[in-house]
Amino acid sequence: MTKQEAIILDDHGRSIEGRRIAKILDFFGVRWRGSTTTEFLARNGGGREHSVYCRLFCSSGGFLRLIEDWERNPDYTDCWKQVHSAFVYASGNPEALPKLIRRLSGDNDLVVRKIERNTGDIMVSNQSDDFCGVMSGIRATATGTGLDADMVLNNSKGNATSIISLDHGAVFLRIEYNRVPIFLLTSKEIVDIDSELTSQNFDVRHHFLGAVPVILYIKWAFVETCWNAPKTNACLIIDDPVLKSRHGFVNFQELLSLMKQHNFSTNIAFIPWNWRRTRPEVTRLFRENPENYSLSVHGCDHTRAEFGSSDQQRLYWKAQLGLDRMNRHERTTGIGHDRVMVFPQGIFSEAAMSALKRTDLIAAVNNDVISAGLSPRAISLSDLWDIAIMGYGFPLFTRRYPWEGIENFAFDAVLGKPAIIVIHHDYCSDGCSRLINFIKRLNALKIPPTWQGLGEVLRRSYRYRELASREVEVEMYAAELWLENRSEQSKRFLIRRRECEPSAIREISDGSDPVSWSSANGHINFEIELKAGETKIVCIRFHTFPANGYSGDNLSYRFKAMLRRYLCEIRDNYITTTKSRLADFASR
DSSP: OOEEEEEEEOBTBOOHHHHHHHHHHHHTTOOEEEEOHHHHHHHHOTTOOOSEEEEEEEEHHHHHHHHHHHHHOGGGHHHHTTEEEEEEEOOSOTTHHHHHHHHHHTOTTOEEEEOOTTOOEEEEOSSOHHHHGGGTTOEEEOOSTTOOBEEEEOOSSSSEEEEEEETTEEEEEEEEETTEEEEEESBOOOOOTTSBOOSSSOOGGGSHHHHHHHHHHHHHHTTTTSOBOSOOEEEEEEESOOSSSEETTEEHHHHHHHHHHHTOOEEEEEOGGGTTOOOHHHHHHHHHOTTTEEEEEOOSSOOTTTTOSSOHHHHHHHHHHHHHHHHHHHHHHOOOOOOEEEOGGGOOOHHHHHHHHTSSOOEEEESOOSOOSSSOOOOBHHHHHSSSBOTTSSOEEEOBOGGGOHHHHHHHHHHTOOEEEEEOGGGGTTTTHHHHHHHHHHHTSSSOOEEOOHHHHHHTOOEEEEEETTEEEEEOOSSEEEEEOOSSSOEEEEEEEEOSOGGGEEEEESSSSBOOOEEETTEEEEEEEEOTTOEEEEEEEEOOOOOOOOOOOOHHHHHHHHHHHHHHHHIIIIIHHHHHHHHHHHTO
């Protein structure tokens, strides 16, 4: 395996952009070092032979000085042979960028001008699939945020190729210079992944130039050594439906036909309170089509802020009651369920996450990532960009609504996150036209997702990197991990998982035998050997809480919970559908 090295060039100490790039390199597991231009040339020049091929990160002003030194001093000629590629971003000097672009492209007539606000859509090229990957061909609405950049116009005569464009001008280019690809960003904005999240999810449309170009470059330049995900797994979740032939605008037989026709899967976030109410005709659909339909655990009674309290004993009891109801539903209907929690109204507390960890659940899925409470935990961008948020002690996977845009799902796929889509029944009010249009766009990505049941999506969501020909490092997230050795030789998988409470672990097994493990620096570590073509499911089981004497909910609460469930069903099946039909009739 060729050695790959990242070098951040900065002649004036660590710049803001350099520090931010260093954080992103750390996030993807790429080793880097800082250097000045003089140090870099001295270390790599003088005709020395090296087996390390470096990837450079520097500003346009710094890179301009670098190539001027190369061209003036013949002693530095061999230095260029050690450069694999370079990522160059705009510097504070506004004259450096156009001068550098014209020099690299060989086009003195090339026009560089400032971006105007609200200029149009950002377009990712569909002619550079090897570089752009799943983002190839993506179009995103420019919000004006993070668009402090120049546009390169009239570059058809030179050797510059547009990768990302805006309003017919290039904002991210590839230029060949002495047979080395230079990737040039006309903005100096690099996203700070240590910044605290101020909303409940990340919207790439607000940070497109600060996030997409540098990540596409890192994933391309360090493809052999950075963290990667095996593939993008996907699942649609519909919250709340009772399993009758129709719930609101969802007809389960029609939805099944659409899934088979358009290649997707659906998980029903099932309210355990409804466990006695499943109809036989829907039971048959789910049992005969497990590759299309699956169930997850949507709270327990689905009362307001059900998992938002700080009472850990009650939360643990409530989670166990929900699982017990799901087990009774499975015994009655024969429909299995994924041991995944979807929080009612998206509200959860840190105490709830601690309680769920001690149950048989393997993970939680939610839209919102900031916990309820007076002093919620700060969630950083790097926490959110990870495959799952691990800071709560129990894995939290994120999901998105379709109207957040295909560009956000594509960007999540670049990060290695699964594509988990959420809707409610009313999104199907147009005969599922909006839903199917979105599914078609998702499946039309250059690297389309693999549709699974929700539990399988989470088990197969991990990241890995090859350490040697027979050794793979794996980062695990959910409490269960599905591993496959697709090679033709046996491999050793070195698995690690973030764990703040290793004493809570009861056992780790590979599906048949216990596995020895150790803990250090906030991680647990263990190894699994897989023969060629072999698969295993790794399971982590935690000690349960001791019986706490919690006797359950009183009669008043149970009556209110029952009333809420029936009223919600009346709303979905009659009020919402009637309003929609009247509005449709009035618009004709």
